[in-house]
Amino acid sequence: MVIRSVANILLSNSLRTVSYNFKQAVEALSGLQSNAEYIRNHVKTNADDNSVKSITIKYLERSGLTLNDLDELSVIHVTGTKGKGTTCALCECILRRSGYRTGFFTSPHLIEVYERIRIDGEPLQRETFAKYFWKVFDELEHKKEHEYDMPHFFSFMTILAFHVFLNEKVDVTILEVGIGGEVDCTNIIRNTCVAGITSLGIDHTNLLGNSLKTIAWHKAGIFKKGCKAFTVPQDKRSMAVLNRRSLEKGCQLNIVKPLEEKISKVINTNMPLEIFRLNAGLAISLANAWVTFNGFPALQNYVVEKAIEKFNWQGRYEIVSINNSRFFMDGAHTSESLEICKDWYLKNTKFSSNIKVLVFNATGDRNVRQFLKILHKCHFQQVYLTPNVAVSKQMDDVKEPIQRCQVFKRAWEELERKTGFKADSISTCVDVSGAFRKILDNNVKKCDVLVTGSIHLVGAALNVINIRKTNDSS
Template sequence: MNSIGLCRSYLLNRITVRMCSYYEDAVRKLNRLQSNKSTIEQIRKDIRTGQKCTNLEDMENYLSRTGVTMSKLDELSVVHVAGTKGKGSTSAMCESILRHHGFRTGFYSSPHLVAVRERVRLDGRVISEDMFAKYFHDVHQRLEDTQKFEGDMPKYFAFLTVMAYNIFLKEKVDVAIVEVGIGGLVDYTNILRKVPVVGITALGLDHTSILGNTLQEIAASKAGIMKRGCEAYTVQQPNEAMDVLIQYADSLKCPLTVVPDYDLYSFETSQKARLPVELTAYRTNASLAIQLAHAWMRKKHENKKNSMNGVHNGLITSKMVVELPPSTCQGLGKCQWPGRYQVINADYAKFYLDGAHTKESMEICAQWFSDNNRSPNRILLFSATGDRNAEVLLQPLKCLNFTKVYFVTPTAYKETNQNNDNYSLVEQEELISRCKAYKQIWNKTLRSTSEVAVMECVSSALVNIKQTQGALGTPSVLITGSLHLVGAALSILDPCLNKSYCS
């Protein structure tokens, strides 16, 4: 190589190193915005004691400090999705449908699996490290420069929401599909005032320490994303939840439609949409995604008066699409949503990954795992977040005849630092303590005969599996209970999420 080539190579290496450090610096600063345990407990206490939640006022303040006024935010056209189960896959399919119809899309979701930048996508692609770092540092600097007191900064999720809305506005997307974080009514994403279309997926008991202990309370929180003048869509719900949704929709004069069963759709061509997963729950989510996407397209091209009809007690039979055009079928078939009903083949095991974390979703996960393998060598990797009832989550898994069960902390490796996308403030000792509690539940309450081990990280469990395959042959390994656990596993098994999703 001549001197010019050496110089060019040196400069490229220097630029690459600088870009990497620029991104790592962003991740490090973002991780410092995480809420610690005492802060989270205080939030829950405030909610239980009826203290006023200031999330939306805070978000308006944060956005304003970055140059985004409420009137400016009104320019962003959004499909807003809440729910207990399936809101991620529903949002992903909705985004894919709209993109395949030729629209420039933005997508905001949580949590991430491997890299934090997964949470913000443009045109179906996770934003690059360079773009993430550029927007992060710009937003962070604006907020830092306008602090009224030390620490007057948004926490982790609030910051990412501010950043996502900044990105979507500056990148001039046609539509942003926004997945709610927790609940709906006071979720940071719900600062939106004008939303043409909202969706509410299947409801169940989750985040009860924050949202309430009954389906009615959960439904009231999720219904909070409805806006006067928008169109709302949902799936079949338990009666007590549906009653709340109808009442809320009726009070806002917001037409609410229950989407049809997936089998009722017809296709403009003989080519039927091939879903990545043929499960009833996934097909239900697909039906909701279809109606959300087509409602947004219809509202874009028609005035509100012509796009609604037949309002009665909050429920309507609107202009729902029933014959699917090829672009919609392509959007459904090509949608990628890792970590949900995902299978990965390795040379020493076959891995089944699903981030199920509610009773209902765990029942579906257990059925999916049972239906898709006949291996006599079944292994479970399980973890759950601190506010969930592990006994309820483990109950559907006890009949799957696991030969070995690993209760493992939702971290890829034992040592992580603040430069890591999956760094957590939760102490390792606390995570291990939870795993020991899961082991006790499994052995005593569920009375399983499986061999049980507690592991301090996913990599340790995978090494142990590889070293102890035994005479039963290649194991089938189910990894479930938490999206954070699934993400930790994917960071080892498929660190780039097959590149196409991660590039």
């Protein structure tokens, strides 16, 4: 074990308290094993699934917390393939507007890493994030037994969130699963009051399997004995797995219907109505179940309706105007969600004479050919394939992602040969900034731009939009 003198540790900590440097925190985070690297290594080594949680517990305890400490949190745990972020965000909004102090852990972030941890609906301030970050990071760094003895990125962020929520004394913790459920880092918690499962689909097959049955098995891993469990309607095979798992775990599973149409009238969102109703129905059920579980007064209908009316979740079915062009952004990353995204875009551009433009990327082991086949039906006139990077600083950083984009370009050209419909141009770009520059500066006519395929791509796009707006106003 690396041993440091007490004097050095005290000096280091005293210097750290002088300036909780956010930039250095982000740099230190980037030095941890990334989620993509972790997934590749997990698959390559065929790691024991139980080891994921046991390793997370090891680092949790090194950071100064125990599972008994986590038992103090009152948790709503949510997983699923599609809509879990939206469901969590709306559930949080309802409970916050009902007077409860909320802690919300979500992933991934769109622009800044501190967006993942929220208190009362607001992301941590940079200074606050840095303060908590260095407290946990230094503790883990001091107790390393070898050079690489640190948690990977998502595991660290999960542990950090637990520290924040306990210190901030939240009434309720809304916890969004990273991947799967059964062996996810968030699933070390034991005091789950309410568990929810959103719509299931094929995703992360290298970790969860390539069938809905195996994926459903993993998702249902968040069920705990005695908790109130809910799911939206699923296909019969998935539903059978979820029911069987709920019996194994000792909880009753309830199927939630979509939000009633009479309440849907107050919806103020670009999201397709049927999707919002599905997620909102689950969110309301989770919030109601939590107050009931804890013996609190029932939620007021007017509060729920106000939460729905004011709800906004960035990067999901979002429309932003720049220089008279419209950018339609959604982080769809499964075949099912891309079908919905495609229909949403076509509906909103049906009577538009603007140039149709696609900005696309996809990551991981996803079926990109199927994704492109779905999107090709939009008959885009311009296609830009770009890494999930707002502004690239070094070509080496985007070399591999650009190679993937070139593969996507060949797949798109193959679709053109098969269907007979050709775009006017297909380009690979080194970053999103370069793609947007070509779209906004090179086109005389207005454009309707669809940005999709990855939530990370949408985050990079929002970052570029913020930069352009700042530059335009200065």
